[in-house]
Amino acid sequence: MDRYLRPTQLTEALAALDAGARTIIAGGTDYYPARVGKPLDEDILDVTALRGLGRIEDTGGAYRIGALITWSDILRADLPPWFDALKGAARELGGVQVQNAGTIAGNLCNASPAADGVPVLLSYDAAVELASVEGERRLPLADFITGNRATRRADNELVTGIMIPKPALPARGVFLKLGARRYLVISIVMVSVVLEEDGEGNVAAARLAVGACSEVAMRLPALEEDLVGRALSPALAAIAAPRHLSGLSPIGDIRGPAAYRRDAAVTLLRRALTELGGSP
Numbered sequence: 545m546d547r548y549l550r551p552t553q554l555t556e557a558l559a560a561l562d563a564g565a566r567t568i569i570a571g572g573t574d575y576y577p578a579r580v581g582k583p584l585d586e587d588i589l590d591v592t593a594l595r596g597l598g599r600i601e602d603t604g605g606a607y608r609i610g611a612l613i614t615w616s617d618i619l620r621a622d623l624p625p626w627f628d629a630l631k632g633a634a635r636e637l638g639g640v641q642v643q644n645a646g647t648i649a650g651n652l653c654n655a656s657p658a659a660d661g662v663p664v665l666l667s668y669d670a671a672v673e674l675a676s677v678e679g680e681r682r683l684p685l686a687d688f689i690t691g692n693r694a695t696r697r698a699d700n701e702l703v704t705g706i707m708i709p710k711p712a713l714p715a716r717g718v719f720l721k722l723g724a725r726r727y728l729v730i731s732i733v734m735v736s737v738v739l740e741e742d743g744e745g746n747v748a749a750a751r752l753a754v755g756a757c758s759e760v761a762m763r764l765p766a767l768e769e770d771l772v773g774r775a776l777s778p779a780l781a782a783i784a785a786p787r788h789l790s791g792l793s794p795i796g797d798i799r800g801p802a803a804y805r806r807d808a809a810v811t812l813l814r815r816a817l818t819e820l821g822g823s824p
Contacts, residue, residue: 550590554597554675557702560589562677565699570612571645573638574654597704608673609706611649616640618648629717629736630708633664636721649703655689655760658731662689663755664719665706666763667736673705674698682707692759713740713748718819720812723799731756732800733808737816739776747771747780752816754809757794764788767813780821781814788813 549566551557560566566589569575591597591612598612600621607623615634623631637643637651637660651661652672665685672688674681674697685706689695697703717738723729734755742748750771755761767788774780786806794805 546587548588548590550593552593552595554594554702554704557589557591557594558675558677558700561700561702568653568702570647570650571614571642573642573646574650574656591702603707606707606709609648609708611703611705612647613649614645614647615643619643626711626715626717626738629664629667629719629738632719633660633721633734633736636660636719648706652685652689652706653695653697653703655691655693655695657692657759657761658734658756659761660721660731660734660755662761663734663753664736665708666753666761667717667738667751668708669751671707672703673707674701675704676701680704686763689760711738711740711749713742715740716820718816720816722808722812730799733757733805733812734761735809735812735816737813737820739771739820741776745776747774747776752813754789754792754813757789757792757805757809759793762791764791764813766790771817776821778818778821780817784810784813784817786810 549560551560567586568589568591570591594612597610599610600613601608615637618634619631634643638646648661651659670685671682672685683696687696715738719736721731722733723731736753738751739747740749750768752764752767753761754764767784770783771780774783789806789809794802796802
């Protein structure tokens with residue numbers, strides 16, 4: 545087996561994965577820092593030459609983000625305003641060098657509890673596309689990541705894209721992140737909120753997710769339910785309460801104790817709802 549492959553065709557890449565497990569590399573922003581001072585002795589599949597995976601497409605009912613789309617690509621893309629939460633995450637993930645090289649799909653596959661892309665894509669009801677020699681399948685992001693650094697991607701599968709369904713009604717979104725500084729920092733807490741408006745100034749649908757406060761980023765269904773039907777105003781912030789975070793299980797570490805993370809999550813949720821409740 546060749547230790548390093550850089551195919552130009554998806555069929556070639558899938559055949560290589562079917563022949564034996566390989567470490568898949570795109571931007572390498574997580575892979576290389578984790579191996580500083582260590583020999584690189586793994587079988588590598590470099591997917592950066594698979595040009596068909598480097599597009600953002602409007603498919604009619606959804607947007608498809610190819611697996612090679614970087615965070616900088618998202619910032620440069622001409623996307624509707626309801627993508628503001630995703631663009632907000634793109635601005636604060638790592639630094640410019642990481643944004644230029646790191647892919648959104650790679651951020652999901654790395655499956656860190658502090659991965660900035662996970663809560664924001666959860667708030668968009670995103671799904672992950674996977675392909676193998678056996679065919680294609682699609683999994684909701686909520687089902688794709690199963691734990692710390694764990695996903696449902698089989699060894700012979702490649703993530704080829706991320707599907708983001710269009711909201712049924714006018715929508716707005718925001719992403720907020722707490723860290724020791726704004727950039728080049730592992731998140732202490734992240735929140736992403738997307739609200740849809742019913743045309744009469746009320747919340748028709750709400751999707752909220754919190755990251756870095758549990759092994760896997762989580763939606764907040766109880767808070768989502770409590771927001772529906774409420775008038776879009778800064779007063780929405782008062783609805784967010786500690787009881788809405790009952791499903792989270794934040795840890796205490798060098799970046800902050802568990803109780804601080806929980807309190808910070810409520811604060812960020814309230815700030816996000818204040819922002820979204822104002823004039824668009």
